[in-house]
Amino acid sequence: MKIEAKFQLGLLKLVKEMPLDEINVVLLCEHVKSNRQTFYYHFRDISDVVESIFLKEKNSFTLKYKNFDGMIKQIVAYANSKYSFLFAINKSFCSEKLESFFYSYFYSSISNLLGDIKKIPNGNSIMRYLCTLYSSEMMYWVAQKRREKNEMLVRRLKVI
Secondary structure (H helix, E strand, O other): OOHHHHHHHHHHHHHHHOOHHHOOHHHHHHHHOOOHHHHHHHOOOHHHHHHHHHHHHHHHOOOOOOOHHHHHHHHHHHHHHOHHHHHHHHOOOOHHHHHHHHHHHHHHHHHHHHOOHHHOOOHHHHHHHHHHHHHHHHHHHHHOOOOOOHHHHHHHHHHO
C-alpha cells in the first residue's frame, strides 16, 4: 500500500473516533505508524489529506450515466455510503474542501451530459450557477444529518 493511501485510510478511521478539528499531524502519524517527515514529504497539512481523499473519490466516479437522474443518484448514493466522513468534514475547518468536491463533481458531470455548454452565450455563467445550486443543496443535506429522505433530496435536485 502506498504511503499516501495509508495516511488517507488513517484519517478516515480517526474521523470516526473524533472530530477532525482534534486530529493533528502527530496523531495521524502515530495512528499509521509513520513519522512526520514522511507525512510532510507527501502532504502540507491535514486539509491536504482531505483534499487527496476527495480527489481519489472523484476519480473513482464513473461518468457512464446518460441523464441527470443518473448523475444525481450516483452522488446521493456516494453521500450515503460516506455520510459520517462527509458530516465530519462539513463540521470542520475543511468544509470548503467538501463544497469544492461537490462543485467539481457536478461541473464535470454536467459538462459530460451537456457537451460544451460554455460555447453558448453565458454558458460559463450557467454552469457555475447550476454547480453552485447542486453543491449547496448537497452541503445543506449533509449539514442536516440526513433528516430528509433520499427520495426528497433526489426530487429536489431534479427540480434544479
